[in-house]
Amino acid sequence: MRKLLLVTSAIAVGLIFLVRLFYLQVYNSDSFNILEDTAIRAEYNYPKRGYVYDRNGKLLVANQPSYDVMVIPREVTPLEPSEIKDFCNLLGITAEDYEKKLTKATNYSPRLPSPFVPQLSKADYAVLQEVMWKYEGFYIQKRSMRSYQTDIGANVLGDIGEVGQKEMNKDSYYKLGDLIGKQGVEKSYEDILRGVKGIRFIQKDRFNKNIGPYKNGQYDTLPKPGKDITITIDSELQAYGELLMKHKRGGIVAIEPSSGEILAMVTGPSYNPNLLVGRERNKNFSRLFRDTINMPTYDRGLQAQYPPGSPFKVINALIGLQEGVVDVNDRFSCRMGYYYGSRKLTGCHHHRSPVDMNQGISQSCNAYFVNVYRRIVDKYDDPGVSMNKWAEHAKSFGLGNFLNNDLSVGRPGRIPDGDYYDRAYGDNRWGSTYIVSNAIGQGEVEATPIQLANMAAAIGNRGFYYTPHIIKNIESDTLPSNFTVPKYTTIDKAHFEPVVEGMFDVYNEGTASTLRIPGIEICGKTGTAENFVKIDNVKTQLTDHSIFVAFAPKDNPSIAIAVFVENGYWGSRFAGRMASLMIEKYIKGETTRKDLENWIFTHSLENEYKKPYSGEPFRINGETQLQLIENYALKD
Amino acid sequence: MYRETQRRFQFDWIIILIFLLLVTFGYLNILSASHVGEITSYFDTSQLYGKQLIFVGLSFVLIILILSLEAKFYERFASIIYLVAILALIGLFIFGKDVNGARSWYGIGSMTIQPSEFAKFATALAVAKYISDIQTNMKTLKDQVRVAAIIFIPALLILLQNDAGSTIVYLAFFFVFYREGLQQVYLIVVLSLILLAVLSLKFGVTITSLIAAVVLLSRYFLRKKKRSSIIQYILVLALAIGFSFGVKLFYQHGLKVHQQNRISLWLRLEKDPLKLEQMKKAEAYNLIQSEQAISSGGITGKGFLQGTRTTGKFVPEQETDYIFSTVGEEWGFLGSSFVIILFVALIVRILYLAEAQKSQFSRVYGYGVASILFVHFTINTGMVMGLIPTVGIPLPFFSYGGSGLWGFTILLFIFVKLDSNKINEW
Numbered sequence A: 001m002r003k004l005l006l007v008t009s010a011i012a013v014g015l016i017f018l019v020r021l022f023y024l025q026v027y028n029s030d031s032f033n034i035l036e037d038t039a040i041r042a043e044y045n046y047p048k049r050g051y052v053y054d055r056n057g058k059l060l061v062a063n064q065p066s067y068d069v070m071v072i073p074r075e076v077t078p079l080e081p082s083e084i085k086d087f088c089n090l091l092g093i094t095a096e097d098y099e100k101k102l103t104k105a106t107n108y109s110p111r112l113p114s115p116f117v118p119q120l121s122k123a124d125y126a127v128l129q130e131v132m133w134k135y136e137g138f139y140i141q142k143r144s145m146r147s148y149q150t151d152i153g154a155n156v157l158g159d160i161g162e163v164g165q166k167e168m169n170k171d172s173y174y175k176l177g178d179l180i181g182k183q184g185v186e187k188s189y190e191d192i193l194r195g196v197k198g199i200r201f202i203q204k205d206r207f208n209k210n211i212g213p214y215k216n217g218q219y220d221t222l223p224k225p226g227k228d229i230t231i232t233i234d235s236e237l238q239a240y241g242e243l244l245m246k247h248k249r250g251g252i253v254a255i256e257p258s259s260g261e262i263l264a265m266v267t268g269p270s271y272n273p274n275l276l277v278g279r280e281r282n283k284n285f286s287r288l289f290r291d292t293i294n295m296p297t298y299d300r301g302l303q304a305q306y307p308p309g310s311p312f313k314v315i316n317a318l319i320g321l322q323e324g325v326v327d328v329n330d331r332f333s334c335r336m337g338y339y340y341g342s343r344k345l346t347g348c349h350h351h352r353s354p355v356d357m358n359q360g361i362s363q364s365c366n367a368y369f370v371n372v373y374r375r376i377v378d379k380y381d382d383p384g385v386s387m388n389k390w391a392e393h394a395k396s397f398g399l400g401n402f403l404n405n406d407l408s409v410g411r412p413g414r415i416p417d418g419d420y421y422d423r424a425y426g427d428n429r430w431g432s433t434y435i436v437s438n439a440i441g442q443g444e445v446e447a448t449p450i451q452l453a454n455m456a457a458a459i460g461n462r463g464f465y466y467t468p469h470i471i472k473n474i475e476s477d478t479l480p481s482n483f484t485v486p487k488y489t490t491i492d493k494a495h496f497e498p499v500v501e502g503m504f505d506v507y508n509e510g511t512a513s514t515l516r517i518p519g520i521e522i523c524g525k526t527g528t529a530e531n532f533v534k535i536d537n538v539k540t541q542l543t544d545h546s547i548f549v550a551f552a553p554k555d556n557p558s559i560a561i562a563v564f565v566e567n568g569y570w571g572s573r574f575a576g577r578m579a580s581l582m583i584e585k586y587i588k589g590e591t592t593r594k595d596l597e598n599w600i601f602t603h604s605l606e607n608e609y610k611k612p613y614s615g616e617p618f619r620i621n622g623e624t625q626l627q628l629i630e631n632y633a634l635k636d
Numbered sequence B: 001m002y003r004e005t006q007r008r009f010q011f012d013w014i015i016i017l018i019f020l021l022l023v024t025f026g027y028l029n030i031l032s033a034s035h036v037g038e039i040t041s042y043f044d045t046s047q048l049y050g051k052q053l054i055f056v057g058l059s060f061v062l063i064i065l066i067l068s069l070e071a072k073f074y075e076r077f078a079s080i081i082y083l084v085a086i087l088a089l090i091g092l093f094i095f096g097k098d099v100n101g102a103r104s105w106y107g108i109g110s111m112t113i114q115p116s117e118f119a120k121f122a123t124a125l126a127v128a129k130y131i132s133d134i135q136t137n138m139k140t141l142k143d144q145v146r147v148a149a150i151i152f153i154p155a156l157l158i159l160l161q162n163d164a165g166s167t168i169v170y171l172a173f174f175f176v177f178y179r180e181g182l183q184q185v186y187l188i189v190v191l192s193l194i195l196l197a198v199l200s201l202k203f204g205v206t207i208t209s210l211i212a213a214v215v216l217l218s219r220y221f222l223r224k225k226k227r228s229s230i231i232q233y234i235l236v237l238a239l240a241i242g243f244s245f246g247v248k249l250f251y252q253h254g255l256k257v258h259q260q261n262r263i264s265l266w267l268r269l270e271k272d273p274l275k276l277e278q279m280k281k282a283e284a285y286n287l288i289q290s291e292q293a294i295s296s297g298g299i300t301g302k303g304f305l306q307g308t309r310t311t312g313k314f315v316p317e318q319e320t321d322y323i324f325s326t327v328g329e330e331w332g333f334l335g336s337s338f339v340i341i342l343f344v345a346l347i348v349r350i351l352y353l354a355e356a357q358k359s360q361f362s363r364v365y366g367y368g369v370a371s372i373l374f375v376h377f378t379i380n381t382g383m384v385m386g387l388i389p390t391v392g393i394p395l396p397f398f399s400y401g402g403s404g405l406w407g408f409t410i411l412l413f414i415f416v417k418l419d420s421n422k423i424n425e426w
């Protein structure tokens, strides 16, 4: 037995060691990750972010170098108070900021780099670079920052900003301090514009000194530059639209019907995209986002969702024809409205009566469309069946759902169907008279300006549209088929002609006859939307929104447009004028009707927008007076 | 000529093969741990790996010398060798050179010699010589005290020179004494004392006393033959409680702060996370770096000269006491298991041969060799893997250093020589 003590001890110790090694190296070993290894520092080389051009090749967004002061907290050697003071002076921060930022970075990670002072100016960088060696643990990271070549299109172009925790969790490519597209095309085309950053692995020693490339650089990668993109926007048209929208709130969306390309996408009020570049970005960003009254970051062209009003009538006309419940020559009489028995379901304005489809559209007769709509709903014994068919037709115009395109924001709008009313009223406990508001685009129907522009494009195309999109070309890449394959409506091509004629006559003899453009055949439709706000919990009506939908020329249209002006009162008053000017600007390249243009430039709605906040009772619609901008001088 | 050839083949080639493997593998790891930048010349003596190559070369000269001497020489001159070693240790107090607070080096030109590395084989020889004397009986207290004195003298001298790690190694001789007839009770006492010490530190004196009382009393009441009275049991219990107090007092007042901290970290005594963090920063830096390096090696390791932590010199003293972390990082689980298996195989082989010796001197010496290697291997590797509190002793044949390599080479090859001679014993 005495012989065995040492032998067994030796074997036992050997086994214990093997188990321990197994635990350390196999069971508990974080499989070697080059980025986690404290002996290696990854240095990033950020590629050029792709440029953004407009459809005519005009450069909109380029880059400028940006210099971030980064910190790796555990490598920071404690500084004397006087040294901290010097350093803070160079960085333009206070000594308190210094401590706060350092604590924050340490809390994030003592050994990973955190941005300390982002986006220095070039001048600051030049000074700082000379003395950087004095401050161990700090280094300057070069990145590429945006340089806007224009001050328009903030909502289209979007911006880039420091990546957030959520984005880092979603994609491990991003490290703290990286920039990422936050809005607009910067967001939707982030992957393409960004490129791929290059990595250089540096072997460090215990004292954190560089001792050369790790494994002779065999894991290092070169940065891949981001690809340039061309967007569908016509920057001149966009700029003109933004000019027209000054002193108003609203949105303009213009689409090329033959391709679905978005020519202009205006929202008002907007801001200068240069505000969101550089060190002032965060301050400006929160100022813009906190402005809940003007909401400059809310894209009214894409997100404002309202009952579209009269423009929607043409959809009912098309559905009526497709369902065979009405003929173009069917006439309906109008007695300043539509009566159900002795009850007036909807009013109308003064015009000759009875009207056929053409006049119904051009005169925008409410009674005509209630008749058509009731025939559609009453076609089947179960109104639910009829309404489901109706909704299917309406939705085939891209209404009532997200457009599924490449814009970073959007709203679905709403097209109610039979099931919707079954839920609201109970199964079969409703009929056409309950829901006649839909006949004239009021009631439950809601749409965004881009949906209305797309609807106009589908009508102009006589039955199909391309999903409206912002991307025209990606450097050495093709566009997704979603944007190149036409989407057909459920309406036969033949039914469009009479409707298009009706919309043409809106300009010829109807509600927009004053807005004709010499030499261009426009088809359009005016609209108004009643709207309400809650003031001290009282539902209060405001002046109607002014809406206009149009396309031109009548045959093979090159532009379809929707204009929406908040509290602009009636359709042709603001929206119609602006649509007419936009169409002329796009087709002719210039505007000839300077008095019309001046009217828009000199009329502001800002007083109108102040009313709900004034705390005083106010008047709306016909009882208001328009505000004139005096001494208006058109900027060159 | 014929006789010569026959004798050469009597050397145990398994031991020699394991030795060669360990020294070669050790050299490769020293190369990895010590090189800075490109390796321009393997013989660059301004670099540690260049020096180690010379040490290895000289160790082969030593081997030839040791193997060519008569086997009887070692037994005959054991006492004189021991005396010379003791004198060398004493001489340190006068001529020694301080390195890292330990006065355990002679400086000869640019070379340094550490006599404590040579005192081990000298002591092993002396112990073998004393025990193998036919008049010696390890069961008598007189001989126990005398043999204890043989190991106590060098151990004390080394301790006085502030090299606590090397002192602990002398405890290895307990295995030798036990094999040679030391009573069972010593083993029980040693194990009980270790257990008591750990329990006292971990759970405090009261709980330890209670456990001791329960164990002793249950033993008293469950025993079959009533040979001893309850008084004796109570006396043992009192001694145990006294020892428990003593350990606690010694821990609190007898140890230096860094020694306290090492034990505290090992037994996880500190509960305050803030203090623990400070303690880790102060004491466990090497250990944490070493464990991380080993852990990062994974199954197959990062490859020779490819360890990021080794290249970055993250583990201090990596070419000496922490050399095993280089193995762990660059050769992974496979390489480190290989080293563990080599050491265990070496120890087992020596013990197997020792038991086969016809001369008691050779057997005792063989046991001494195996015990010393076992203690070094256990403490060093255990420490590097974080199983044992930090104690600074080298890994035999692996760690950088001439004295260490030569000391172990002499230790081992005297046994190889003795073993080869077993046929000529009569």
Ligand SMILES: [Zn+2]
Pocket: A334, A336, A337, A348, A349, A351, A364, A365, A366, A367, A368
């Ligand atoms: Zn009418």
